[in-house]
Amino acid sequence: MSQPLNLRRLAIMPTLKCTLRCKLCSNYMTMFKHPEHIPVNELICDIDRVFELVDYTEWLQFVGGEIFMRNDLSDVYAHCLNYKNRFDKLILITNATVLPCEKDIYVFKQYGRHMQIQISDYGKYSPQVDAMTELLRKDDIPFVVKKYHGDLQHYGGWVDNTHFEDRGKSKDQLWEQFTHCGQVAMRNFHMYRGKMHGCARSLMASTLGKITPAGRDFVDLYDKSETDEEKREKIRHFNDAPRVSCRSCISFGDDVERFPAAEQKK
Numbered sequence: 001m002s003q004p005l006n007l008r009r010l011a012i013m014p015t016l017k018c019t020l021r022c023k024l025c026s027n028y029m030t031m032f033k034h035p036e037h038i039p040v041n042e043l044i045c046d047i048d049r050v051f052e053l054v055d056y057t058e059w060l061q062f063v064g065g066e067i068f069m070r071n072d073l074s075d076v077y078a079h080c081l082n083y084k085n086r087f088d089k090l091i092l093i094t095n096a097t098v099l100p101c102e103k104d105i106y107v108f109k110q111y112g113r114h115m116q117i118q119i120s121d122y123g124k125y126s127p128q129v130d131a132m133t134e135l136l137r138k139d140d141i142p143f144v145v146k147k148y149h150g151d152l153q154h155y156g157g158w159v160d161n162t163h164f165e166d167r168g169k170s171k172d173q174l175w176e177q178f179t180h181c182g183q184v185a186m187r188n189f190h191m192y193r194g195k196m197h198g199c200a201r202s203l204m205a206s207t208l209g210k211i212t213p214a215g216r217d218f219v220d221l222y223d224k225s226e227t228d229e230e231k232r233e234k235i236r237h238f239n240d241a242p243r244v245s246c247r248s249c250i251s252f253g254d255d256v257e258r259f260p261a262a263e264q265k266k
């Protein structure tokens, strides 16, 4: 019997479409030429497959793009209830430009305190913050609002991590950056279309074709050339050493220049 595989955070991306066009989007949504919604049956299949490999995750997250652009994800959230004892909280991240649909709310109520909606408040770019908080409060659905406008922005604002060329860091510099990386500390694993990576940058830069990840940087849930135990072992060791994506990453350290969040592309 192998050791349990317990994660801290696992984020699934059900869409690359967004209502905003943020210049410094850390998931690079504006760089995709043909952004798409991932079909519900594919998402359900990925979730079933993940829970064949992973025993437990503290947070099961859905991030975009903007998830509430879709009015067909309630079936996915409802499906996750089958695994309710395998994660602590369902976390949904939104930019408060569109309200969740009635079917979503119906499912959210079944989660009780077992979920949280994290609202990124980008000021004038998040026109539904008040309506959303009122709606969620009415149905006692847990939420937090993170302020990303004006003074005292969450994390001091955003970093410009939109470049992909190798920055020529030495081995020591890479280790120093990796050791202090918040994504590593949070064990913030990300998944898109059946591929799981150790951080969002590794996943999205690879999906865009901007970098070629090393074999140890990701797991393809459906790769038949590896056994499930080999996949589990790779996931366990994602954060053992810097990955290919670190070579071009500006990192999220306190000393990295911050910019106002959500500045829009023309």
Ligand code: SF4
Binding pocket: 177, 178, 181, 182, 183, 184, 199, 200, 201, 202, 243, 245, 246, 247, 249, 250, 251, 252
């Ligand atoms: S690429 Fe490396 S430094 Fe950048 S977020 Fe991922 S783990 Fe951290």
